[in-house]
Amino acid sequence: MATKIKVKVNGKTYSHEVEPRTLLVQYLRDVLGLTGTHVGCDTSNCGACTILVDGKAVKSCTMLAVQAHGSEVKTIEGMADNGALHPLQEGFREEHGLQCGFCTPGMIMASADLLSRNSNPSEQEIREALEGNFCRCTGYHNIVKSVQHAAKKINQKEKVAS
Amino acid sequence: MIPNNFQYHRAASVDDALTLMAKHGMDAKLLAGGHSLLPAMKLRLNQPDVLIDIGHLKELRYIKKEGNELVIGAGATHDDIAHSQMARETFSMLSEAADLIGDVQVRNKGTLGGSLAHADPAADWPAVMIAAHANIEVKGPQGTRTVAADDFFTGFFSTALADNEIITAIRIPEPPKGTNSSYQKFMQPASRFAIVGCAASITMNGRLCSKVSVAFTGLSDAAFRASNIEAALFEKMPTEENITAAVQKAGEGVMAMSDHFASEEYRLHLARVFAKRALMAAAK
Numbered sequence: 001m002a003t004k005i006k007v008k009v010n011g012k013t014y015s016h017e018v019e020p021r022t023l024l025v026q027y028l029r030d031v032l033g034l035t036g037t038h039v040g041c042d043t044s045n046c047g048a049c050t051i052l053v054d055g056k057a058v059k060s061c062t063m064l065a066v067q068a069h070g071s072e073v074k075t076i077e078g079m080a081d082n083g084a085l086h087p088l089q090e091g092f093r094e095e096h097g098l099q100c101g102f103c104t105p106g107m108i109m110a111s112a113d114l115l116s117r118n119s120n121p122s123e124q125e126i127r128e129a130l131e132g133n134f135c136r137c138t139g140y141h142n143i144v145k146s147v148q149h150a151a152k153k154i155n156q157k158e159k160v161a162s
Numbered sequence: 163m164i165p166n167n168f169q170y171h172r173a174a175s176v177d178d179a180l181t182l183m184a185k186h187g188m189d190a191k192l193l194a195g196g197h198s199l200l201p202a203m204k205l206r207l208n209q210p211d212v213l214i215d216i217g218h219l220k221e222l223r224y225i226k227k228e229g230n231e232l233v234i235g236a237g238a239t240h241d242d243i244a245h246s247q248m249a250r251e252t253f254s255m256l257s258e259a260a261d262l263i264g265d266v267q268v269r270n271k272g273t274l275g276g277s278l279a280h281a282d283p284a285a286d287w288p289a290v291m292i293a294a295h296a297n298i299e300v301k302g303p304q305g306t307r308t309v310a311a312d313d314f315f316t317g318f319f320s321t322a323l324a325d326n327e328i329i330t331a332i333r334i335p336e337p338p339k340g341t342n343s344s345y346q347k348f349m350q351p352a353s354r355f356a357i358v359g360c361a362a363s364i365t366m367n368g369r370l371c372s373k374v375s376v377a378f379t380g381l382s383d384a385a386f387r388a389s390n391i392e393a394a395l396f397e398k399m400p401t402e403e404n405i406t407a408a409v410q411k412a413g414e415g416v417m418a419m420s421d422h423f424a425s426e427e428y429r430l431h432l433a434r435v436f437a438k439r440a441l442m443a444a445a446k
Contacts, residue, residue, distance in 0.1 A: 003170050020170030020213065042163050044201060045352060047267060056241070056270040062200050063271065066170050067193070067217055113266060132265025 005069040009034070010078030018065045025049045027065035028075060036076040036105050040134070047133030050106035051075045057113035059132070076105035079112070087150040087157075088112060097146030099137035107133050111147045119158075120151055165203035169212045176301060176328060179216050183326050184303055186212040192328060193217055194237060194276035197268055222275065222330065225249060230336040236275025236329040244269060252334060253294050255343035255361050255444075259286045262347060264354050275329040278314070281321045281384065283419065284355035288315050288385030290345055292377035293361035296334045302327035318383040338373070341365040344443035346436045347380070350423055356380035357424050358432040362440035364400055371395050376441070381433050382416050390414055391437060400445035409437040 002017035009032060016031055028034045028051070037060060040048030044062040051060045052074040079086040088108045091097065098104045107130065114121055114129035121129065126147045127140070135143060173179035183190055191210035193199055194217045202208040216222065222237030225246045232252040234243065243249050244260035263269055263277075263286055277287045278298060291298070291311035299308045300323055309322050316322055323329065337343075347359035358380045365373035374395045376388040394408035412433035420426040 001169060019167070021165045021167055023164065026164075042204070044197065044268065047265070050267055057267045058271050059267045062197060064170075064193075064196065064200070066172070067196065067215065069172070070218070110266060113270075129266055132267045 003066050005066055007065075007068045007071060007073055009073045010075060020064065020066050022065040023061055024051075024053075024063040024065045024068050024073075025060035027068075028060060028073070031065075034075050034077050038102055038105060040102065040106075045132075045134070046103070046106075047110060047130075048103050048106040050109040050133065052109055052112060055113070055116060057110045057132075074109070074112075076108060079108065086112075087153040088115070088147070090153065091146035091149035092143075095142050095145040095149050097138065097142045098135075103133060103135045103137075107135065107143055111150065114147070115151060115154060119155055121147070123148070163204040165200065166206065166209045168210055170215065171212065172215045173219065176216070176219065176221060176330060179214050179219075179328060180301065180303060180326070182212075182214045183328070186214070188325060190214055192279070194222075195239065195271040195273045196276075197264070197272040198276060198280040198282065216328070217273075228333075232334040232336065234274055234332045234334070236273065236278075236331055238274050240264070240269035240272050240274070240277075241266070243274060252336060253290075253341075253343045253363065255290055255293065255345040255363065255440075256334075259290045259345040259359075259361065262286060262345070262349070262354070274332060278332070279321060279323055279329055281315055281319050282355065283318055283383050283385070284350070284353075284357070284359075284380045285385075286345065286347065286356055286359050286379060289356075289359050289361040289377040289379035291332065291334075292385055292387050293343065293363050293375040294334045294337075295375065296332050298329055299331040299333060300324075300327045301330045306330070308333065312387055315384040315386070320384070337363065338365050340367065341373070342444045342446065343375075344440045346439040346443065348432050348436055358429055358436050360433065360436040360440040362437065362444045364395075364441065364444040366400075369399050370397050371400050372397070374441075376437060378412070378433060378437070381413055381418055381429055383419065386416070388412060388437070391441075395441070400441065402442065405438055405441045405445065409434045409441065412437045 038048040040046035190212035224235040250257040297308040343363035347356040363375040379385040390411040418426040
């Protein structure tokens with residue numbers, strides 16, 4: 001029995017009939033073709049599938065697509081603005097915050113949740129906010145620097161704007 | 163991993179969910195944040211025929227003061243509680259425990275009511291709720307009743323909740339002035355569940371403890387109150403010496419769990435260590 005859902009993803013509204021057991025990450029990848037969200041462990045440990053649902057970071061492998069009905073979803077594909085990289089994306093590039101890149105979309109989305117709550121996090125706060133995201137390449141060192149880079153950039157922008 | 167197929171119902175309200183539960187009986191499971199149920203379903207540890215979704219219900223998601231009680235809606239997420247000034251002011255162990263659950267993403271979805279209903283023997287909330295003398299409000303076809311947290315956790319993944327009831331709220335009596343509390347746990351590094359967790363609260367009257375509450379999780383098949391430690395500190399000064407002596411009683415008469423993370427002996431050792439840490443922090 002398919003269930004009808006309506007979800008806003010990266011600013012665009014979609015209506016689909018889905019099998020209730022469809023995971024949100026499958027819906028994003030297989031139905032919408034947004035393959036930037038990765039499936040790592042599939043057991044809500046590694047955080048590779050992290051996206052924002054109504055502004056909060058969640059692991060999309062541990063959420064059903066039907067649970068997202070009526071919600072606003074943001075994935076890594078929705079971070080750049082008209083081709084201009086989001087400060088977090090830029091930070092990860094500038095500070096070499098990735099090697100294989102598999103965990104990066106989840107890292108960036110979890111960091112986006114952090115920066116939306118705390119625009120000037122300490123190193124400790126960044127590390128705590130990323131506890132739910134595993135990286136097996138970088139040793140996290142440059143990931144922390146990447147988030148700091150983004151925070152600085154966002155704060156500078158806000159200063160200029162005001 | 164994809165769960166087994168099931169019928170999905172999005173409840174329009176708590177009452178609608180109760181009607182759906184009455185209709186589907188034992189075949190149905192409630193879905194709130196889904197952070198205990200969905201992993202179990204993906205592993206085929208649980209294969210319900212029907213899911214009744216209450217995760218989006220705003221009527222269950224709040225934190226408020228009502229008379230001399232802090233009332234937390236069953237649908238409040240761990241993150242809601244971690245960031246609630248009201249919760250922190252009532253019992254700091256509420257915010258401390260919320261902050262130690264899983265990770266940010268898990269805290270954003272997982273709910274207090276869901277955790278209590280699931281009653282994982284290693285979950286953090288049951289110990290905190292027992293130490294806080296919380297009352298758990300449940301609604302069924304017959305109306306609403308409250309169950310003291312002390313009586314709620316009946317065993318391994320078992321509670322006093324009937325099959326046709328929903329947890330709607332958690333009522334925490336405002337502690338007397340001079341109360342301080344803490345939650346301390348030794349966590350499994352991957353799951354971040356408690357291998358042993360201890361929630362402790364101390365109310366001071368002058369230099370003596372006029373009320374002591376201590377509860378453990380992770381130690382045995384269900385969270386429980388350590389009445390022996392409470393009695394050992396009652397009307398005593400909460401000095402390191404007295405606390406050290408009192409926590410020697412941790413786990414007395416309890417069948418401690420043993421698994422590949424921690425043996426029975428090691429768990430009992432951890433119980434003494436973490437009870438001491440929680441009590442020392444609450445004594446400050």
